[in-house]
Amino acid sequence: MSPSSEPVELYGPEYKRDPYPLYAELRERGPVHRVRFPSGVCAWLVTGYEAAHRALTDPRLGKHHSRGNAAWRARASIMPEPQHSQLQVHLLHQDPPRHTALRRLITDAFAPQRVEALRPRFQAMADALLDGLPDSGGADLVEVFAARFPFQVLAEVIGLPAEFADHFDRDWGKVVQPVGPEDPGRPAYEARLRGLQQYIADLVRHKRAEGGEDLLSRLVAARDAGQLGREELDSMVFQLLVAGQEPVTNQITTALVTLLRHPTQLKALASRPERLPHAVEELLRHDSAFELTTWRFFAEDTELYGTRIPAGDSVIVSLSAANRDDRQFPEADALHFDRTPNPHLAFGHGIHFCPGAALARIELQIALGTLLRRLPELRLAVPEEKLAWTPAVLARGVGRLPVTYGGCPYAGSGANGSDAAC
Structure with a gap:
């Protein structure tokens, strides 16, 4: 493909709702588009x-934004100064x-x-979030659970003080x-941006004054010892607060939407929670919250797969396109909880493999297990086409997930909208 070829547009409601038909078409046409x-x-x-796996470990492809050319910087460096220089020098944008x-x-x-040692603590958090719900009824699972559980877990792991956790927007x-x-x-x-930057500044100031052995305190100490620049510290805190919890929120929603589309598998998983570890891996492969990676650049004109x-x-x-490749995963569009092996790329690969992958797996196992156990007969409260998928470029997930649970699984399906079918 030549640089002058008309680009394929990767946006729009239909694309975000289901990008997989387009990915299948692109895979058939070739590895680079x-x-x-x-x-x-x-x-x-x-x-x-195969192409994705090799690209993720290609030493010629660097991540630092200074590698981007003028055409890229003109449109892709969306975050304005000074925030771009102060918040965008975290791990995702660094090279060895x-x-x-x-x-x-x-x-x-x-x-x-x-x-893993913190699993009981995380389980208690998940249960506490659902304790206030009635035995049957309806709820937006993003509002009551998926947006809250990962942030509570993150705060515990990195040492975010309660007063700061309470005021995070x-x-x-x-x-x-x-x-x-x-x-x-x-x-x-x-x-x-300004609000988040002020929050980070206040948090760093607090951690410097209080001290401690948690991750945030250690990063501040590393900055004071000269191991980190100010911008690197702020960027790493930014990455932890944003990338450390929002992808898990999104992955909980994509996994739940997948299960609600497959009620037989949902019911089987609810009755056999010991299958959760394998099920989570398959749900990660089937519809990953990290749809695409962040930018990479060649330092010179380079041939990539022709x-x-x-x-x-x-x-x-495209991690999602790679994870639906039939050449690696037989019946890749199907959901098979017993798929073994399952070398999906949902967490990336190579030196930029997600450092929080083990934590995310535990969070997903606990989140799905708890929801299926505590909310029986889980089902969508709205037609699936009414779900609004986030327009974020790199991520997949829904901003709201209205469900009903408990009671009659066929409520509203009888004559005149009654639940006589029960």
Whole structure:
């Protein structure tokens, strides 16, 4: 494909509702495609499992934004200054050796043995969130659970003080959704940025005064010891607060939507909770909350799977397209909880593999297990086509998930809308 080819548009309600038919078409056409995002930025999309797997470990592809060319910076560096320089130098935008040094500062907090030891505490949090619900009725599972549980877990793991956790505005998470300079929503976007930046400054000041052994305190101490620059510290706190919980919220919703589309598997999983670990892996593969990776760049014009990529153009890997590749996963569009092996790419691969993967797996196992146990006969309260999928470029999830549970599973299906069918 030449750079002059008309890009494929990766946006719009229908695309966000179900991108998989388009991904299947792109996989059949080849591994690399020119695409356009809502901001107007064009990029090169890698599809297919083998191509994605190799691209994620290709040492020629760097993540630092300084590699981007002028055309990319003109549209893709949406976050304005000074926030772009102050909040965008976290792990996702670093290359070795700096990436290696920064990642080493956080890995202990998310080590599998440590987060597994916290499982009983996380389970208590999940149960407490549902204790106030009636035995049957309706609820928005995002509002009452999916938006709250991951943040409570994150606060516990990183050492976010209760007074700061209480005042965190989930709306700040929208700063990762591109809003162009001419967009009417730009003032609100910039207000979110300023609010979040002030929150981070206050949090760092508090942690410096209080001290401690938690992750946030250790990062502040690393800054004071000269191991981190100010912008690196603020960016890492930004990444923890936004990327540390919103993807899990989204993954809970995508997993629930998938289960509600497959009531037989939902019922089987509810009756056999010991299958949750395998089921979570398959749900991650089937519809990942991390739909696409962040940018990567070649330092010079480079051929990638037969396509010439100009230096500084952005290369993005479609994790969701890779995870539905029949060449790697037989019957890839189907949901098989006994799929083994299941080497999905929902958490990425290579040096940028998600450091919180072990924690996310535990959160998903607890979240789904608790919801299926505590909310019997779970079902959508609205037609599926009424669900609004988030317009975020890289992520998948729904902002609201109205459900009903308990009582008669066929309520409203009888004559005149009655529940006589029960």
